[in-house]
Amino acid sequence: MLEYGPKMRAAFIADKEAVEVRETDIPLPGRGEVVVRVRACGICGSDLHFYHGVFPANPNVSPGHEFAGEIVQLGDGVGGFEPSQRVVIEPIRRCQECNYCRTGRYHLCPKHMLLGTFAPGGLAEYVAVPVYTLCPLPENLDFELGALVEPLAVTVHGIRLVRLATGERVLVLGTGTIGLFSIIAAKAEGASEVIASYRYDHQGEAALAAGASRIVRDSETAGLEKEGIDVVIETIGGNAPTLAQALGAVRPGGRISVLGLFPGAVQLGGLALILKEVTVVGGITYCRSGLQSDFEVAISILQADPERARAIISHRFPLDEAAEAFATAADKGTKSLKVQVLP
Secondary structure, X not given: OOOOOOEXXXXXXXXXXXXXXXXEEOOOOOOOEEEEEEEXXXXXXXXXXXXXXXXXXXXXXXXXXXXXXXXXXXOOOOOOOOOOOEEEEOOEEOOOOOHHHHOOOHHHOOOOEEEOOOEOOOOEOEEEEXXXXXXXXXXXXXXXXXOOHHHHHHHHXXXXXXXXXXXOEEEEEOOOHHHHHHHHHHHHHOOOEEEEEEOOHHHHHHXXXXXXXXXXXXXXXXXXXXXXXXXXEEOOOOOOOHHHHHHHHEEEEEEEEEOOOOOOOOOOOHHHHHHHOOEEEEOOOOOOOOOOOHHHHHHHHHHHOHHHHHOOEEEEEEHHHHHHHHHHHHOHHHOOOEEEEEO
């Protein structure tokens, strides 16, 4: 049972670039749910889209979908987990009944909902989540590493979509969090070389630390086509011309995995797409497409080399400083990479 009283602290995006931490009720678990005491939660690029007003934020829903913690209360009908158990949350609510859910592609469920958008997320002391979203957190991974599983799983999913083979050469466009984790995931999958593009010097340094073979300025990718790039992983999105850069850099017959979030239409050279016979695939979140889920693969990568991933965490803030955490994540002048909040 809960031991901390009926109230908790939680962060909310109250308005454009305005984050408030206020007192609210601790949630009670519904049937098939558990209440998790959040111990670490990352701020994602999509959280920043809500913060900047690119997408409308619900001022009454706590953001945050990269989080880990420990179970404090079980709802009716919950089995397989116990109070005090350490867990990481795969933050997709879904119907569990449609064909997508039954075949492990629950990220495409027409009723799916990402925690931290239209359902309460992890920037709070406590959150109620469905039991099917829980993954046990191995003892050799602490909570802040557990909160890295979600962004790493995004890149695992993107790499699986293009079927990266051992020995292939990879170009990662962008060295934010998803770009850096794409480097780690591509190397874990057996890429022989990973080239990464960067805009800020601290991102380039982080890319090399993450395992990139070499780095290039984001304006200097034009000459890479001659190098036989098998796979390009696009991680920037927004209004960047990165899809055109990817198409220009990839070899004929190569593949492009699009992980960056583009809120509007983008320009892509149709003739080059046809003449080069390039496969372009968009990736969204994660799923269970094989014997192991993307989350399980991400956990195994973290276990194999935890400190390489931990180095991507650049800033840590207590929950009461969530406003400063968002401002830091939004300002590359702070040399931020992954900003985490520790409730």
